Structure formats: structure tokens, C-alpha cells
Amino acid sequence: MIKKLIFIMCFVPFPVFADELKVLPSIYVDNEIRENLIKYPEIIDNGYVLIEEERIAKLFFSPIPPDVNFEIENILLFSWSGSGQDEIEHNRDEDGIYNFVYKRGLTKDLVNHIKIYVLKKNDKFLFHRVLN
Secondary structure (H helix, E strand, O other): OOOOOOOOOOOOOOOOOOOOOEEEOHHHEOHHHHHHHHHOHHHOHHHEEEEOOHHHHHHHEOOOOOOOOOOOEEEEEEEEEEOOOOEEEEEEOOOOOEEEEEEOOOOOOOEEEEEEEEEEOOOOEEEEEEOO
16 A cells, blocks of 8 residues: 655745845836946945935935835935946844945946835944955
């Protein structure tokens, strides 16, 4: 007699932690704004802009990302052009401060980058550049 094993699979979603950082796809940035961010990077002080109000977000996003609640969250937007290997890494230190680190890539190609993060209103962050 052949015994059949029946596997019951349960899909349990991973919990979303309250202090987890949300990363949004850059598709929310309006194409015209995307071009202006790349052409005129001086409008972003130190490589990023903090968007704290829905009114300001409407200038950058079309549509505004649906999972952002401006009563309790801010958007942090990075925009730059550089090597295709460029990246922004982030971590949260023991004091609860998010550290965003720009690392320049080594390839000679020119790529436009946009990274969008959602922070809680009371979250603090620092932006660092590592130019190697």
C-alpha cells in the first residue's frame, strides 16, 4: 500500500514592524519632475529633499503614493545622476537614527537614479557621502 503524504501549506505574512523603513518605487515621480530633478540638482540640498506635507508632495508625485499618510509620515527623496553602480544604503543605529549612505559606483556609464523612502514624522536621519 502506498501512503500519500499531504502537505498543508500555510502562508503567514511576515509582520510589518512599526520602525521598518518603507521604500517606494520611483514610478510615482512625475516624468516632468524627474527630468527637472536631474537637470537642476541644485534644487535638492545635499542630494535629498524631505517632503513633509501632502501639498508639497503633489508637486513631486503623480499620483501621491497611496500608502503614505502625511499625518504620521514624511517622504525622503534622493535624486542624482551617476554611475549605474551608485547606491544609497540605509540602516538604523542604536539611537534610532536612520543613516543613509551614498556610495559612488565605479562604472563610467551615466544613469539617473531616484530613491524614495517613507519615514515616520518623528524619525531622525543623517545623509552621508562616501566617495571612495
